[in-house]
Amino acid sequence: MGFFEVSHLTKWYREGAPVLDDVSFQYDGAGAIGYLGPNGAGKTTTLKLLVGLLRPSRGRALVNGLDPISDRKAALWDVGSVIETPEPYPTLNVFEALETVGRSRGLERDDVDREVDRCDEWLHLPPLGMRIGWLSKGQRQRVALASALIGDPSVLLLDEPTSGLDPAERVIVRGVLNRLKRDHLILMSSHQMLEVTEVCDRVAFLHQGKVLLQTRVDEIPGRIRSRQVDVEFAEPVAADKVAALSPVPSEIVRISERHWRIPFDGSNESRARLLRLCQELGPVVQFTGSSLLLEDAYLELIEEPTEAA
Amino acid sequence: MTTSVTAPELSGGTVRAERHLVSDFEGWRIITKHQLQHYLRTNRFLGLLGFVFVISALTLTFQISTGVATVRVEDLYHPSEYTCNFLNYAPLWIILAAAFFGGDALSVDFSTGAGYYMLVLPIRRSVLLTGRYSAAALVTLAVVGLYYAFAIAGTAYFFGGASVPWVGIAQSLGVAALFTLATLSVAFCISSSTRSPATGVLITILALYVGFTVLESLTELAGLEPWFSLNYAGGAIYSVLDTDFLHKQIIPLGASQSYYIWSATVREGLEIMAAYVAVFLPLSAYLYHRKESTG
Known part of the structure; x- marks a missing residue:
């Protein structure tokens, strides 16, 4: 070894x-x-x-x-x-x-x-x-x-x-x-x-x-706040309805008609609120920030190196 | 911040081949072969070989058609004088070859990605250097060998095959081999101090040929022997065949003034060449060892 x-x-x-x-x-x-x-x-x-x-x-x-x-x-x-x-x-x-x-x-x-x-x-x-x-x-x-x-x-x-x-x-x-x-x-x-x-x-x-x-990769969720979520709806959702979910609609990314990437402030309260709002738009198949977790960690550490260290 | 993390050992690995730590001699052989494979396919080797072939063939053709080799061939007392005259350009070919093969032999590791391939091998840098040095010496001697073949052919043509001074030619070749090592030592030293391969080649040619020639002339004008010059020592390559050798010629220039022409004796030439190897080869090894891949 x-x-x-x-x-x-x-x-x-x-x-x-x-x-x-x-x-x-x-x-x-x-x-x-x-x-x-x-x-x-x-x-x-x-x-x-x-x-x-x-x-x-x-x-x-x-x-x-x-x-x-x-x-x-x-x-x-x-x-x-x-x-x-x-x-x-x-x-x-x-x-x-x-x-x-x-x-x-x-x-x-x-x-x-x-x-x-x-x-x-x-x-x-x-x-x-x-x-x-x-x-x-x-x-x-x-x-x-x-x-x-x-x-x-x-x-x-x-x-x-x-x-x-x-x-x-x-x-x-x-x-x-x-x-x-x-x-x-x-x-x-x-x-x-x-x-x-x-x-x-x-x-x-x-x-x-x-x-x-x-750190271990699997420990990152506990240490770093993910500031984007990938939301997959069961049915297509209109763009204007999704835009209303975030305070910065211009940063919402449309991956497909059913699949959106939505930025938020990273707090658990906002994440819970966002999930609730998404469910009001239609059935949610997936709601995760994991694919961008490392990127979030990377950006957060670079932006606030002293605090993160 | 120090963190020690030990990952769990998982099953399902690969079957490892048996390996051993290579000795420095094995490392030298590997690098020499690697470098030779490279040199023998480069345009600069093939080009220089072709150039020496064309120039030597033209020289011999001219001599055969006119009967003149510096002086009329029938005026030469001994076949070795003809061979000596023909080999007058041997130092030049050696300097060119040494510059081509040695001038960028080390700088290539710090100016291209070659270093990221070679310098991470488990081989000491001194072994890398000696492998490349050996390969450069071999290809330089291959170029020189072609030139000697023409010298032998010319001697055989004018004086008969039985008159070829084999012993003298072998001695000359031995001196040429030491001169090759000395010029390569300088070229490697320059290469270990420069970053650009082209610069290394150019500086080597300028230093060994132009620089030494100018300094030699100035020293001789002052009536002194240019014993410091490797170019001067290179004269021993052909003077070993000279039956009428003069170490010092005095040419009167008029009222109480004379011009001196010095020629290195064989022993002197060998000593100067050996001194260059002894100084510049270890120096290039030291510089190469210290150099960092900062690019």
Whole structure:
């Protein structure tokens, strides 16, 4: 099982505010952790520090108990990563690019073949003889993901792993990650809240270089007020009637004739009132805020970081 | 804020392949092969090889058709003098090849996504560097080898196959190999200090060829030996074949003034080259080790 730890981790590039400011967390065992935050929050910097692409200004980052700067080989032996946009040489073909990774992780030649076949089966890789330079962005991203998975390392550090993938490819990758998290430790930064909800067991919210909240995904409803509800009626409902349900009708989203997304202030009283009003319009099939819960949490934490922390 | 969370272990994992921690030697082999696969398919390798082929073929064709190789071929005392003359451009080809293959060998990790692929492998950066260095040396020697093939062909044409100075050519090739390592050490050092691959290639050519040539001329004008110059040391590649070698030539320029032309002895050349390897290779390893992927 994997393990990683950052302790009082601080990183600044030049004079001024640190990109990462005294961040500490540790995870071990198996599971998927969503690492969330706006652009510039320090997510990619954390991942780079964990694989030794950057040096900490203060504090330390350890993977499987080892320092990736001073003990690079042993520390990274059981770590797969996709950070930024990994680009194998465009002159190599898909197999050659993956073979180098597999061999460097200590696979024998025959095992490399088997591992590449496994990745191909999971990720639907482009033809193995095709040169990297000829691949589309999505195909390259799948090769990059395969490079993280080959040799089956126990820790996976993934920076926006589905970036550049089409919806069908995203579904495939989410399926793979859901399967892997049973016996791997995955730290995954993402802007795709749906993806994080579907894949991750835990989340850490990062804002302006600081961790604001670490929690289990299923504990978020108790900590964060959802400020939107998805309402599904049994029958179509007129737009003007739905508009009367919210003090800000312009922010109501019509998903279908029967399905609406309605903003409110997040309080339980308002939520109960809104449910009652909806039921007056017609039979309600579904009334939930869960699909946007992470997004709500994300926005609430960013808007009120001090209060939330 | 420190939170330790241990997830429950769930069943249904994957079957893991047997793996081992690769030794530095294995890592070196993996990276050398990887880099060679890349270099051998690049346009710059194929282009440089083609360019050396065309220039060498034209040179030989001209010599055969006119009978002139710097001086008339029949005026040369020994076949090795012809080979020595032909190999006069060997340092230039080596500098060009070293710049092409070494000038961006390390900077590519910090200017493109290549670093996010290679620098996260469980291989020390020093091993990554030596693997790339070895591959760059091999492809540079492949280019140089083609040039030597033409030198041997010309010697055999003018003096007969039995007259080819094999021992001298082997010694020259040995000196060329050390010169290759020295130029690549400088190129790798420049590459580890720059971010743009094109800048690394350009600075390497400017430093090794233009810079050293200018400094050498200025030093010789002052009557001093340019012992600091790698370009100067490169002369040992062909002077090892020279049967009429002069370390220092004095050309009178009139009233109490002379111009000095210095040529590195083979031993001196080897020492300068070895010194460049000893200084610049560890320096590039240090700079590469310290460099961060901030982009």
